[in-house]
Amino acid sequence: MKWIEAAVATKSEEIDAVCEQLAALGAGGMVVEDEADFQAFLANNHQYWDYVDDELESKFRGVSRVKFYLSDDDEGRALLETIRTGIGREITTAYVQDSDWENNWRQYYQPIEIGEKLVVVPEWLETPDDGRIPLRLDPGLIFGTGSHATTRMCLAALEHCAAPGKRVLDLGCGSGILGIGALLLGCDSVAGCDIDPKAPEVAEANAALNGLHADRFRVCAGDVLADAPMRASLGAGYDLVLANIVSDVIIPLSSIVGEFLAPDGVFLCSGIIEGRQDEVAAALRRNGFAILEHFNEEEWHCYVAKQK
Numbered sequence: 001m002k003w004i005e006a007a008v009a010t011k012s013e014e015i016d017a018v019c020e021q022l023a024a025l026g027a028g029g030m031v032v033e034d035e036a037d038f039q040a041f042l043a044n045n046h047q048y049w050d051y052v053d054d055e056l057e058s059k060f061r062g063v064s065r066v067k068f069y070l071s072d073d074d075e076g077r078a079l080l081e082t083i084r085t086g087i088g089r090e091i092t093t094a095y096v097q098d099s100d101w102e103n104n105w106r107q108y109y110q111p112i113e114i115g116e117k118l119v120v121v122p123e124w125l126e127t128p129d130d131g132r133i134p135l136r137l138d139p140g141l142i143f144g145t146g147s148h149a150t151t152r153m154c155l156a157a158l159e160h161c162a163a164p165g166k167r168v169l170d171l172g173c174g175s176g177i178l179g180i181g182a183l184l185l186g187c188d189s190v191a192g193c194d195i196d197p198k199a200p201e202v203a204e205a206n207a208a209l210n211g212l213h214a215d216r217f218r219v220c221a222g223d224v225l226a227d228a229p230m231r232a233s234l235g236a237g238y239d240l241v242l243a244n245i246v247s248d249v250i251i252p253l254s255s256i257v258g259e260f261l262a263p264d265g266v267f268l269c270s271g272i273i274e275g276r277q278d279e280v281a282a283a284l285r286r287n288g289f290a291i292l293e294h295f296n297e298e299e300w301h302c303y304v305a306k307q308k
Contacts, residue, residue, distance in 0.1 A: 002072040004080060005094045008087065009065045018066050018089075025083045027068040034064045069096075109139055112146045115156035118181060120146030123209050133184050136209040137177060138202075146177060150270040153295045153302035154244050155181045161266050161304065162187045166239035169193075169260050171224050171253065172271075176203025176217070178242045183212050191234055192219035225252055237262045243269045247276040251283040258288065258307055266292075270302035277301040 006027075010018045012034055019030055070076035072095060084091050109122040119132040127134040135155075139145040146152065155178065162168075162185035170179040173192030176199075182190055192203055200219040207217040222230040238260050243250055250269045257267050267289060272280050281291060281303065289305040296302075 001097070003096050004070040004072050004076055005067060005096050006070065006080060006083070007065050007067045007092050007094075008089050009092075010089070012064050015064065015066060018087075021087050022066060022068055022083065025086045026079055027070075027083055029069045031067040032065075033067065109145065109147075112152075114146060114152050115159045117159050117185065118155055120155075120177070135177065135181055135184055137175060137180075137206050138209065139175070145175065149297040149300045150244050150272075150302065151177060153297055153300065154178050154242060154268060154270045157268055157293065157295060157302060157304055158182055158185055158240075158242075161240055161268060164188065167191075167237065167262075168240045168242065169234060169238040170242045171257075172243055172245040172249070173199060173203050173219055174244075175199075176206045176219065178244060179203070179217060179219075180207055180210055180212060182240065182242070183207075183216060184210065187240070189216045190218075191238075192217070193224050193230070193234060194219065194221060195223050197221045225249065225256075231256070231259070234260065236260055239265050241265065241267050243267070243271075245269075245271045247272050247280050250280055254280075254283045254287045254289065261307060265307070267305045267307075268302070269305070270295075270300065272301040272303070274299040274301070 008018055008022070015032055015034060019032070022030060070080055080093070111122070111125060111128050112120045113132060114120060117133050118135050119128055119130065121127050121134045121136050123136050123138045135146070137145060146155065158178065158181055162182050164186045166187040168179060168182045168187050168190045170190060170192040173179055173194045174196070176192060179190035179192050194203070200221055203219045204214070204217065207213065220230065220233070224231055236259060239262050241257055241260050243253060243257070250272065261267065269280070284291060284303060284305050288307050290308050291303050291305050293304040294301065
């Protein structure tokens with residue numbers, strides 16, 4: 001089905017009034033795009049990332065508008081004219097297909113070879129016949145598809161850390177990709193945690209795509225830094241703790257991650273942007289870790305560390 005995408009340019013302080021006008025005139029399915037909201041979101045959640053893509057920032061730069069969608073037929077076009085007349089503002093239009101929303105994003109995902117053993121395969125594609133271990137994934141809406149340097153470095157490092165009998169804890173598990181990779185590389189079980197309440201459902205669904213279920217893979221939602229009872233519920237004695245997050249989380253995490261680790265356990269952390277690597281390394285050493293390996297790809301860093 002074809003749709004009319006109509007956009008009304010406005011000012012941040014007028015968005016609510018414009019939405020009320022549009023609703024009164026019969027518009028539905030409204031989407032607000034506003035630079036002020038975007039910048040406020042970044043400011044209020046800065047602890048969860050060190051880097052925001054320039055392309056994403058440019059998309060919102062100087063933008064304040066309300067979009068709404070109408071069916072591209074006589075009824076939809078008539079309603080558009082009614083709204084155009086009633087709102088007294090300029091309305092720009094474009095045309096989109098259902099498939100533009102539902103499926104077009106899939107074209108950007110292809111199998112990704114990682115390290116020497118794994119290949120990350122979007123769940124709608126055939127598994128390459130190249131002898132690698134397939135890690136099937138529905139990229140969905142949560143971070144962790146294998147395309148980002150931080151995830152690739154973690155999975156490649158896991159090839160040298162994973163082994164039968166090992167228990168793994170993935171802090172900030174997102175899509176579940178690292179925990180799934182650990183199990184496919186031979187580890188026995190994985191527990192995961194993420195601050196995003198959607199993560200358990202998404203990560204466990206991705207695990208199921210790989211034939212991994214609750215007996216070996218479980219995920220909870222919560223803030224591992226702030227919630228001591230939740231930390232206690234995760235338990236201890238893990239052979240591997242993974243944290244592909246950001247520096248501002250890894251630094252305080254380095255002071256408590258030892259309570260999760262078994263003797264001789266390994267802490268693998270990534271998501272460390274260029275310029276913060278020395279700060280993270282200092283925090284690891286200050287909290288009793290020796291850095292065994294340091295990987296660097298693009299503008300990101302990854303450490304493999306072990307308690308002294």
